[in-house]
Amino acid sequence: MQTRVSSSSFISRALSSSSNLNELRRVHALVISLGLDTSDFFSGKLIDKYSQFREPASSLSVFRRVSPAKNVYIWNSIIRAFCKNGLFPKSLEFYGKLRESKVSPDKYTFPSVIKACAGLFDANMGDLVYEQILEMGFESDLYVGNALVDMFARMGLLGRARQVFDEMPVRDLVSWNSLISGYSSHGYYEESLDVYNELRKSWIVPDSFTVSSVLPAFGNLMVVKQGQGLHGFALKSGVNSVVVVNNGLLAMYLKFSRPTDARRVFDEMVVRDSVSYNTIICGYLNLEVHEESVRIFLENLDQFNPDILTASSVLRACGHLRDLRLAKYVHDHVLRAGFVLDTTVENILIDVYGKCGDMTTARDVFKGLECKDTVSWNSIISGYIQNGDLLEAMRLFKLMMMMITEEQADHITYLMLISVSTRLADLKFGQGLHSNVTKCGINFDLSVGNALIDMYAKCGEVGDSLKIFNSMETRDTVTWNTVISACVRFGDFATGLQVTSQMRKSKVVPDMATFLVTLPMCASLAAKRLGKEIHCCLLRFGYESELRIGNALIEMYSKCGCLESSFRVFERMSRRDVVTWTGMIYAYGMYGEGEKALEAFVDMEKSGIVPDSVVFIAIIYACSHSGLVEEGLAGFEKMKTHYKIDPMMEHYACVVDLLSRSQKISKAEEFIQAMPIKPDASIWASLLRACRTSGDMETAERVSRRIIELNPDDPGYSILASNAYAALRKWDKVSLIRKSLNDKLIKKNPGYSWIEICKKVHVFRAGDTSAPQSEAIHKSLEILYSLMAREGYVPDSREVSQNLQEEEEKRRLICGHSERLAIAFGLLNTEPGTPLQVMKNLRVCGDCHEVTKLISKIVGREILVRDANRFHLFKDGTCSCKDRW
DNA sequence: CTAGGGTTAG
Known part of the structure; x- marks a missing residue:
């Protein structure tokens, strides 16, 4: 009896102290030789111990040797053994067997069973087990409760996790940690932080688990101050000796975009593991300091074992740096080291080779993938797009759509292809994508909506752009920018202005693109007041030192009639x-x-x-x-x-203009003859304008013929020719040209002028009688004409382009030219002596130029007119253009 | 019973 007791305690001690598998096997042999292998006590110990050394098979054979009447202790051991080794299905299988036996589970059974459910993400089994726990009343046990909190948290069922947590009669730090970690790892950072702050109010002191679980919340919520506080706590409490905590701090500072702080943490770490290296490499990558990312990798190759995650980060850095050589080196290394490449890494490889311009290798990797997922397709398509092969990208997309797999095109696929259709101006393809996207509800994705707006605008269908814009529930800065730019592109400034003012009333924050689209709009409209407001606005948002903003401001001010302001902006620019x-x-x-x-x-x-x-x-x-x-x-x-620099058509046109404006018509014509490229309509148009002002009607007719022969796309040139024929009274030609224009369904941009008075823009069209104060305007114009007649003014009927029988009718039309209406309106609605500023979308005609000169003299006002070409400052009967308009 | 690192667009 004495021997038996002493050998039992000896073996028990030997079992507990065995520190490796061989030792354990020797003790096991001893147990068998003493005939103790059927004993519940020693078998349980052996099962536990074998599972500790990752030998679940041995655990099972020990379990099987125990007599059929096993007690709950043995059952718990085997369930726990499988669970510890990740064999969750086995755990649950033996839990099932336990329930079939006569033995009833105790509270020690459940933590492992719950963990197995959690590990398998088996919510149904989890619920079943939870019910059984409630039946037996084990839910009030601390360990069971903790396991339940953990299970629900892992499954993303944070509400239920929280409920179990709240109902626990006793909680310890593990309970808190499980909940905090659950919230953090599912992206519920606010909740994670809230629970952490609750914990801090209690007497319980956080440990390394707490800190490392809550750190991602600090990082993602960008709570820098509190994050630094937590760092301080980690130092004081000593939990920073744990590598996981330091890795978390490292990741947090990288999330904060504070590479210096991150680097300090990294440099001061006594122990680093591969996660530390991966975190900093990946963090530098996300901060777009790719060189630093690569440097850390290369300089520490002997300090750690790069794994597949290291490789994927470094490869991405290679992609951004377009470093094909290093990419190939890392790829090669990964293959030789025998790493198993999962789809994620293969996808990264496709992307990286694409970014480095090596589509052959990218395609090889893509072809070699047995299971291609959406990202694989997106990556190869994006590669072709980045390398300019839009048609191949389209082809691959069509192939992707034909594949009968579970992988489907997602918002990124569509985003890329919509941009392809935009760049190819392929409206039909774009419309097809739009209907696809609508079918799967992807159209509600903000970026996709924005891309569609842009697509329709660039394919010339601004109406559809606006339709989408108006139907959108949420809009971001890009949405607004895109719509405004669509309006500006289409020349629909009225809508452009409207959308801009809507945007300013919304809560959306403007970005640089907002200013780079609204400033040119103001320039086109000569909307000086709005332009100034936008200038103030961009100062508030801190964009004034941006080069492109400065350039846009110079243009805006110069086109708004503020040359001095342009110069002031120019002077202040640092670059x-x-x-x-x-x-x-x-x-x-x-x-x-x-x-x-x-x-x-x-x-x-x-x-x-x-x-x-x-x-x-x-x-x-x-x-x-x-x-x-x-x-x-x-x-x-x-x-x-x-x-x-080889001259382009525009240069030749400018030179022709230069000669023509100075009435060197024959020189201009010689110059055109000597041009090495075939002159287009714009060249002849310049000459034609000069002919008409100088009255050289012979050349005018010759040039008009040229223009009509060229059949230009821009109807403005044909109309110019038509007007020349009208001046020559060749009405048959005029009606021929008009007819061909109508046949082509081309409508000329009608002439209009506008003036800003009391913060309101008033637009006038030629011969428009529906304009406000029309009656008064006509009356005052009549008075002005009679005054002008005294100065010797005779209307120039050559400027009339339509064959109207009555000279009187022609005069009426001239008097209706839009800028005159705008000027008269300005005179009527401002104090005497106030300078006027009038804008016109076309060029000022010669007669209007004369008239404005006279008006400036008669009423004693400065009148600034901006036409499609330049500024004219009329003052006391003269114009700043010195009649070179 | 509790903790950390990787993919595609613009």
Whole structure:
């Protein structure tokens, strides 16, 4: 008896202290030799111990040797053994067997069973087990409760987890940790933080589990101050000696976009594991410091074992850096190290090779994938798009749609393909995508909606853009920007303005693109007041130092009649590029300040900016509007010989304009003859305008014929020719041209003018009698005409382009030209002496130019007129353009 | 019974 007791306690001690499998097997052999292997006590110990050394098979064989009448202790051991080794189905199988036996489970049975349900994400089994627990009344047990909280939390059923937690009669730190971790890992960061703060109010002191579980919440909620506080707590309490905690701190600072703090944590870590390296590599990647990402990897290759996650991060960095060599090296390394590549890594490889421009390899990886998921398809399609092969991207998409798999095109697929249809201006394809997207409800995705708006706009269907926009429930900054830009592109400024004011009333925050689309809109509309407001607004949002914003402001102010403001913006810019200078030169040109434009060009050259072809257009344009013929020609020569820039059609048109404006008609015609490229309608149109002002009707007719022969797309040129024939009284030609225009269903942009008075824009169309104060306007114009007649004014009937029988009727039409209505309206609605500013969408006609000069003299006012081409400042009977319009 | 790291667009 004595021997028996002492050998029992000896074996029990030997079992507990065995520290490796071999030792355990020797003790096991001893147990068998002593005939103790059927004993419940030793068998239970052996089952536990074998599971500890990851030998569940041995655990099971021990279990089987125990007599059929097993007690609950043995059952719990085997269920726990399988559970600990991740063999959850086995755990549940033996739990089932236990319930079939006569033995009833105790509270120690359930934590493992619950964990098995959690591990299998088996919510039904979990519910069943929960019911059984409630029947037996074990739910009040701390360990059972903790396991339940954990199970529900893992399954994402945070409401139920919280309920169990709230109903627990006793809670410990594990209960809190399980709930915090559950909230965190499912993205419920606020809740996670709330529970953590509740915990902090209690007497319980957080441990490393708590800290590492709540850290992601701090990182994602960007609560920097509190995050730093938690860091302090981690240092004080000593939990930062745990590597997981440090990894969490590292990740948090990276989420905060504080690489310096992150780096300090990383450098001060005594122990790092591969997660530490992966976290910092991936964090640098997300902060777009890709070089740093790669550097950490290369410099620490001997410090840690890169795993498949390391590889995927580094590969992504390679993609961003377009470093094909390193990508191939890492890929090769991964293959040789024998890592199993899952779909995620393969997808990354497809993306990276695509980004590096190696579509052959990308395609090989793609082909080699046995199970292609949506991301695989998206990645290869995106590769082709990035490499400019839009048609192949389309082809692959069609192939994808034909595949009978569970993988379907998602919002990203559609987003990419909508942009393909946009870039190809393929309306039919775009419409097909739209209907697909509507069928699967993806159209409610904000980005997809935005892409569709853009697609329709760029395919010329602005009406459909607006339809989508109006039907959208949520809109972001991009939505608004896209719609405004659609209106501007289409020339529908009225809607553009309306949408802009709606946007300003909404809570959406403008971004740089907002300003880069609204400023040019103001420029086109010469909406000075709105332009200034937008300028103030962008100052508030801190965009004033942006180069492109400065460039847009210069253009806006110059087109709104504020040359000084343009210059002020120009002066304040810390950085200037060729666009900046071009804007300024063009601005001077518009105001007839040719010398200043030339000076600016010299300054630009001095500042080391290399001129491009556009700046020369501005130069010649400026010279043209200031009568600087020689200087303009010199600029053209300098461009060709000194800067080796081949002139484009626009340059030739500018030179023709330059010569024509100065009435050098024969020179202009010679120049056109000598052009190395075939002159288009714009060239001839320039010449034609000059012919008409100089009265060279012979050339005018010849040139008009040319224009009609060219059959230009822009109806403006045909109308110009038609007007020339009208002046020649060749009405048959006029009606022929008009008819062909009508046949083509082309409608000319009708002429209109507008004026801003008391923060309101008033628009006038030619001959419009429905405009406000129409009666008064006509009356005052009549008075003005009689006053003008005294100055010797005779209306120029050549400017009338339609064959009207009565000279009187022609005069009526002239008097109806829209800018005159706008000017008269301005005179009627402002204090005497106030300067007026009138805008016109077309060029001012010669007769209106004369009339405005006279009006400025008669009423003693400055009248600033901006037409489609430039500014005219009328003052005391003269114009700033010195009649070179 | 409780903790951390990876994919596609713009």
